[in-house]
Amino acid sequence: MSKKSFRQAINEAMRLEMRRDPNVIIMGEDVAGGRGGSAGIKDAWGGVLGVTRGLLEEFGEERVLDTPITEASYIGAAAGAAMTGLRPVAELMFVDFVGCCLDQIMNQTAKFRYMFGGKARTPLVIRAMYGAGFNAAAQHSQALYPLFTHIPGLKVVIPSSPYEAKGLLIEAIRDDDPVIFLENKVMYDEEEDVPDEAYTIPFGEANLTREGADVTIVAFGRMVGLANQAADRLERQGIGCTVIDPRTTSPLDRDTILECVADTGRLVIVDESSPRCNMATDIAALVAEEAFDALRAPIRRVVPPHTPVPFATALESLYLPSVEKIEAAVTSVMNTRVTEKA
């Protein structure tokens, strides 16, 4: 056990699974990037942010496929490879590029098991980075997990820390269904203790990162860390928060969310994706339907405005949820109260 970054944890998950199972292959744009330079290094970059570095060296060009910039072709090829029994981990680089290969994911990969009467398996993982805060502008900053969550047949994973990332990615690679694995690009240098061995974290079980009696906060990916910080500050003010990291948006651990709301009676949802039809609206609907009588205050969503992600740094940070915004939302649900009609 040692401290590892989010980047190292993800790299280690792929490396361990490639050692364990010769059917696991890597493909994508620049996963072995930087070849042909004068330094003689095979993959000087190892992906646009260095996540796949060293895999080409260890596993060779037959298992680490550097693809052309043609998402439609290599995501389609990965889906086909998965049907033949390989276990491809295809990297889409920025999740925003899904626009170029949505048919392969939405109409093909996600539907195979259903269309072939349960006889087809598609053990495909599509990795992509998401999220604002990297000053990468509107076409490279979106948080598109609601889009994938919307499509039946896909599993959608959003790790919130290095420990979570390694265990969830190994689980994704061993899963026999297509899994979308989304990495917040701002988190690659975050570190924590991560075991050296392989381990798996099951899908569909939320993790409680804080426990408190007053307010339930549901947060996704990088927002979990911000929610934890807000919860710690609020605890010093005497407000106890339970923070739920669902880990996967599909499947979603409805039971844990509903149980926590039943205990606290107040709900704040932190979601950095665009606010219309996102995870926050989905969970708000779930709780309004299933736990309405437990609510002691209106549900609050901490979400960005319905605009493209701004490029200007000041506007970008204003756009995103923050610790302060989460604190303010929690304080507001503590101060409002649902009154019964006479």
Place this chain on the structure above:
Amino acid sequence: MASEITAITMPKFGLAMTEGKIAGWMVAPGAKVQAGEELVDIETSKITNAFESPVSGTLRRQVAPNGETLPVGALIAVVADASVPDAEIDAFITRFQSEFSEASGPAEAAGASADPVLVTVGTHTLRVHELGGGDATPLVLVHGFGGDLKNWMFNHAALSHARRVIAFDLPGHGGSSKDVGPGTLRFFADVTAQLLDHLNLSRVHVMGHSLGGGVALTLARDVPQRVASLSLIAPAGLGTQINMAFINGFIEADRARAMQDVLKCLVHDKSLIGRRMVDDVLRYKRLDGVQAALRTVAAACFPDGRQGDDLRDVLEATQIPATLMWGAADEILPATQGDGLLPDSAHHGFVDIGHMPQLECASDVNGIVGTFLERHDG
């Protein structure tokens, strides 16, 4: 004598603890307190435990109020004789606080113990954590099925004042490698003996809990000359009955809710099993190879749902001094399995305590074992 002032500082329960919360004072300021008397409940992220006064005197100040969270080593109270003037107490507190805040980090300031190390023994890698020093016969701690060295979090440091105390993870457990060979008590006893060789320890006291108690008895049977004494907590090997619902539940559970229910069987006070403790166990359970290892151990040690090893005659055959501790509310191994083995003076039953007295009534266990070891040193 009048000038003796004792700083009561935030204790460190186990490796992971960096801070603790004052969950409730049990002694009022100005009241007299005896050494060993419970002073305050300390809540960590994993568990709440009573902290005992290390000295006798008057509780002159509660520096930390109820509800306050402080780093390990921080001043929480001051004990001194009633005759010590208030001004001296105040000066002591001021001096302590300025020295404490100057220290590099809270954990270091408390004299944090060295981290566990990985040791290669034969084909196994073992996580070993050693505390203490001194000339008295060293003590080795052997945890139970599914456990690890953190099971001794309330005992390890407390027993290490006069001697080296070595806790380690058995193969298949904690941070050790996951190959458990045949998974038998003899296998674990062999590995324990190899660890003693590696550490150049010819003769040690052994304390074992549950399956680890069975390992300790097996070690005593196989190499009696190396075992100075046995401290047995709810040990395996003294009867046939075992709660297989717990064993199988522990092996199968992969979700927090299921695991929490399983772990509650271990204690009488069910509130001790918090979410963090469950998370810790799940982190171990998720590692590749753990489930297979536990299955192998369960099949080898509990064939047909019963304990396969009968070690009742080991104590009489070897004449190794022993003390036996058992919670009367044990739901894993019935406390009656210890009946008739030792004279009453060496057989300690704990009312309203479950399978883990070393956790649930740590101070009682530490007191009994500390006295017992002193008597059998040399």
